[in-house]
Amino acid sequence: MKLANYRGRAVLVEDGRLVDLEHASSGEFGPQIQTVLTRWAAFKEWAIQRTSDPSAPQGADGPSDETGFGPVVPMPRQVFAVGLNYRAHAAESGLPLPEVPLVFTKFPSSVTGPRGVLELPTDQVDWEVELAVVIGLPAHRVTHGEAWAHVAGITAAQDFSARDVQLAGGAVPQFSLGKSFPGFTPLGPFLVTPDELDDPDDIEVECRLNGETVQKSSTADLIFSVPAVISYLSYIVTLQPGDVILTGTPSGVGLGMNPPRYLMPGDEVTTVVAGVGELHQVCRAARQPFDPTTILG
Numbered sequence: 669m670k671l672a673n674y675r676g677r678a679v680l681v682e683d684g685r686l687v688d689l690e691h692a693s694s695g696e697f698g699p700q701i702q703t704v705l706t707r708w709a710a711f712k713e714w715a716i717q718r719t720s721d722p723s724a725p726q727g728a729d730g731p732s733d734e735t736g737f738g739p740v741v742p743m744p745r746q747v748f749a750v751g752l753n754y755r756a757h758a759a760e761s762g763l764p765l766p767e768v769p770l771v772f773t774k775f776p777s778s779v780t781g782p783r784g785v786l787e788l789p790t791d792q793v794d795w796e797v798e799l800a801v802v803i804g805l806p807a808h809r810v811t812h813g814e815a816w817a818h819v820a821g822i823t824a825a826q827d828f829s830a831r832d833v834q835l836a837g838g839a840v841p842q843f844s845l846g847k848s849f850p851g852f853t854p855l856g857p858f859l860v861t862p863d864e865l866d867d868p869d870d871i872e873v874e875c876r877l878n879g880e881t882v883q884k885s886s887t888a889d890l891i892f893s894v895p896a897v898i899s900y901l902s903y904i905v906t907l908q909p910g911d912v913i914l915t916g917t918p919s920g921v922g923l924g925m926n927p928p929r930y931l932m933p934g935d936e937v938t939t940v941v942a943g944v945g946e947l948h949q950v951c952r953a954a955r956q957p958f959d960p961t962t963i964l965g
């Protein structure tokens with residue numbers, strides 16, 4: 669099953685056609701996708717029944733406007749991200765392999781839709797393609813084996829990162845702030861349920877910059893797999909429906925290049941997660957660049 673947030677309304681995506689969930693369920697689910705996620709178990713039951721009901725309303729049309737897709741979770745309560753979760757990325761960062769998942773948060777105000785403009789608040793904004801998982805059922809102290817059953821679906825994400833802001837602070841790097849400027853967390857365009865995937869632990873991810881592939885890998889190369897990350901987190905925090913976890917980025921980020929390469933106005937970033945779709949961002953200089961010395965006086 670594929671879901672999306674189209675023009676602010678939860679839709680099922682069936683053979684490229686959109687089915688408005690509020691209409692199709694006679695008001696039981698929707699209109700917003702967040703209300704579907706908070707009732708995930710009931711929704712799944714309804715969706716299964718629907719597939720065996722020949723009189724169920726079908727979608728008439730595909731999206732008339734690709735820019736109508738919003739983030740698959742517009743305002744998650746919690747957004748986690750995992751650092752250094754691919755071996756080659758840890759190596760290019762010059763850092764030892766982590767012994768436990770290295771977790772930080774991206775603040776929810778950085779979430780945006782799958783297509784649009786990325787404003788560059790500094791001249792050191794970098795790209796990071798990531799597979800994101802969206803939680804469907806509350807998860808507290810779940811085992812690896814139980815983890816996927818708590819996931820509503822996967823989606824494509826970018827973990828845009830202002831490296832200068834992220835790495836300021838010496839002993840206390842400011843990961844959460846450096847990765848939370850407006851528009852730094854595009855999510856979408858589809859939420860794909862795990863049963864749609866041949867192997868949910870082997871999903872290809874790719875990032876292209878102006879058409880050139882800069883990152884390409886598979887979640888089979890994760891140091892801590894999706895189930896391991898969910899299980900680990902769930903022993904510390906209770907994961908709630910709609911929470912989002914970005915699972916790490918492979919090698920090929922600009923920081924790891926010699927010399928480092930960062931996003932410039934006019935650059936186009938394409939982010940691909942196999943089976944989910946693509947994100948497209950076009951970079952633009954910020955009208956007011958981020959300048960801490962002026963802000964702090």
Ligand code: ZN
Pocket residue numbers: 749750751796798827914916917
């Ligand atoms: Zn990341």
